[in-house]
Amino acid sequence: MRTIAIMNRVLKELFRDKRTLALMFVAPILVMLLMSVIFNTNSTTNVNVGTVSVTQKLNKEMGNIKHVNVKSYDTKSAAKKALNNEKIDAIIKKNGNNYSLTYANTDSSKTAAVKLAFKNGLTATSISQLKSALKKSTTGMVKLQAQLQAMQKQQAAASATTNSAAAAAAAKQATATKSTSTNNATKSTSQSTPKITNHYVYGDKDTGYFAKMLPILMGFFVFFFVFLISGMALLKERTTGTLDRLLATPVKRSSIVFGYMLSYGILAVIQTIVIVLTTVWLLGIEVVGNMASVVVINLILALVALAFGILLSTFANSEFQMMQFIPLVIIPQVFFSGIIPLDSMANWVSDISYIIPLKYSGDAVNAIIMRGSSIFDEGWNILVLLVFLVILTFLNIIGLKRYRKV
Amino acid sequence: MTNAVIELDHLAKKFGDETVLKDINMSLNKGEIIGLIGPSGAGKSTVIKVALGMEVASGGSAKVFDTVMPNRQLLGRIGYMVQTDALYDTLSGRENLKFYGIMKGISKQEMTKEVDHAAKVVDLTGDLDKRVSGYSGGMMRRLSLAIALLGNPELLILDEPTVGIDPALRRQIWKELGSIRDEGRSILITTHVMDEAELCDRVALLLGGKVMAFDKPAALEAQYQVNTIEDVFLKAEGVE
Numbered sequence: 001m002r003t004i005a006i007m008n009r010v011l012k013e014l015f016r017d018k019r020t021l022a023l024m025f026v027a028p029i030l031v032m033l034l035m036s037v038i039f040n041t042n043s044t045t046n047v048n049v050g051t052v053s054v055t056q057k058l059n060k061e062m063g064n065i066k067h068v069n070v071k072s073y074d075t076k077s078a079a080k081k082a083l084n085n086e087k088i089d090a091i092i093k094k095n096g097n098n099y100s101l102t103y104a105n106t107d108s109s110k111t112a113a114v115k116l117a118f119k120n121g122l123t124a125t126s127i128s129q130l131k132s133a134l135k136k137s138t139t140g141m142v143k144l145q146a147q148l149q150a151m152q153k154q155q156a157a158a159s160a161t162t163n164s165a166a167a168a169a170a171a172k173q174a175t176a177t178k179s180t181s182t183n184n185a186t187k188s189t190s191q192s193t194p195k196i197t198n199h200y201v202y203g204d205k206d207t208g209y210f211a212k213m214l215p216i217l218m219g220f221f222v223f224f225f226v227f228l229i230s231g232m233a234l235l236k237e238r239t240t241g242t243l244d245r246l247l248a249t250p251v252k253r254s255s256i257v258f259g260y261m262l263s264y265g266i267l268a269v270i271q272t273i274v275i276v277l278t279t280v281w282l283l284g285i286e287v288v289g290n291m292a293s294v295v296v297i298n299l300i301l302a303l304v305a306l307a308f309g310i311l312l313s314t315f316a317n318s319e320f321q322m323m324q325f326i327p328l329v330i331i332p333q334v335f336f337s338g339i340i341p342l343d344s345m346a347n348w349v350s351d352i353s354y355i356i357p358l359k360y361s362g363d364a365v366n367a368i369i370m371r372g373s374s375i376f377d378e379g380w381n382i383l384v385l386l387v388f389l390v391i392l393t394f395l396n397i398i399g400l401k402r403y404r405k406v
Numbered sequence: 407m408t409n410a411v412i413e414l415d416h417l418a419k420k421f422g423d424e425t426v427l428k429d430i431n432m433s434l435n436k437g438e439i440i441g442l443i444g445p446s447g448a449g450k451s452t453v454i455k456v457a458l459g460m461e462v463a464s465g466g467s468a469k470v471f472d473t474v475m476p477n478r479q480l481l482g483r484i485g486y487m488v489q490t491d492a493l494y495d496t497l498s499g500r501e502n503l504k505f506y507g508i509m510k511g512i513s514k515q516e517m518t519k520e521v522d523h524a525a526k527v528v529d530l531t532g533d534l535d536k537r538v539s540g541y542s543g544g545m546m547r548r549l550s551l552a553i554a555l556l557g558n559p560e561l562l563i564l565d566e567p568t569v570g571i572d573p574a575l576r577r578q579i580w581k582e583l584g585s586i587r588d589e590g591r592s593i594l595i596t597t598h599v600m601d602e603a604e605l606c607d608r609v610a611l612l613l614g615g616k617v618m619a620f621d622k623p624a625a626l627e628a629q630y631q632v633n634t635i636e637d638v639f640l641k642a643e644g645v646e
Binding site: 249 | 458459460461462476477478479480481482484486488489490491492493494496497501505506508509510511537553
């Protein structure tokens, strides 16, 4: 009863604070829109491609594509040197029938541009190859038809003297020419699908920077705003004396904590839904898995953030001191959340990520959005988040003893 | 078994190394108004906090309704007014009253009656549906007092209730406090306004963590051979 009353009160306060509410909903959308624009603009990036023993034709086709410059190198080592000096962004090397591509990959949009240019160049080359093959075979066919007609005429002329042997020989010749022309055609198609291997100097193949960031970003916004706003709210209760007054009634300490959890839980659900819908419809991000699972995981994360915010607010004496937790608590979470590949860090550094709640939610949401995992496959990540939640909630209920001894 | 509502017995309170209360002996009887006076930092608020069970006594004991504090259930029988206004700005006066009413455990049926009564006492009936952020300082103070009055508590603990309230309303509030006392309920009040101290049944003069004097205002004035409580206060502090 009291828990519900506290929840109602907190919600009422929140929904009357229009600016904070707008911050919670509009800011994430705005930032994500900005980010998607910033990280997905490969159309205007100029890329320099170095090629080694690639056909003139492919070089020319790629060079014809806008924003792509092609430079041909004699040896691979010369191209490698240019790659290291940042003169070129990628090397395309032909080994027999196969291609080996090496990307600098310091800029994922450039890598994407090179991939696209190579693909287009290759398609254009194979199309022109096909075209010429087709031309050859059609001219062959025309010739053959002419030959056949000639033979038929011959046959008609020499109807009395049935020169069956000659006719048979002519027919044989015709089939032979036909088969060679088809052979040619099949040969050219098999040539147009060479094996392509990709190498990256830095990082790995991600579908795109933003796509990978998105699930973590979503969690980050939920975590950040719930942490900050709930922490501030409880801080305000403390500094204005309402907490003292609240605790001077027979209310249980746990009721206060749960009341806050319920209200911010509701807010987090709405916020997550808004963020998910925005990213899906406005930014056109594909969610392979179940959207409800994404909301559930973000809800748990929000509750962790809430408990964390309330706990830390007891160590702050003013709003400004609460803000000081952002570089201490929020920013490090971003580093270890998986936005920056953890395997590129030293072991002891990446081990820190095990105590970062954002990492677990990021992993789980990532798997759901990008790989379509079910929520039950992410049981481990959810379990860890729940452990965080239980411990922090418990600490909060104990922590309120500071203000009332029972 | 006395009829003491609050009984502080050799109460001591330390915060770390700092001793705030040394030896407090005080009792508040049924149907009595006790004024707690003393300079800032004398420990008035600490006495209140211990009585409410927000702090635990380091020595001695604090009993309310014959029960050793802290005790959560007893808090439902105490009306407490904090020094700061302690209101939710974004809520209306009525919503504030209702919220604290639920926290105190007032039933739904009683709520409207209780809220209206408390608002009437502090003369806020007309402004009850305005948001608190639009209230004047005096109105906030009155609403804060109204919250303490909710549910007819047997014990009222008021921390400087009349700061920022104009004289006419102050008189009205004291009249109400008087009638609360006459109903047999008890009031512990801290104040800086010395002519208010004269209105109390007994006055406890708190200085340096000790109760320097605890008696009827007139008796205190006689003891210190002065005419007003203000002079008692000054004399006890050693200003004169």
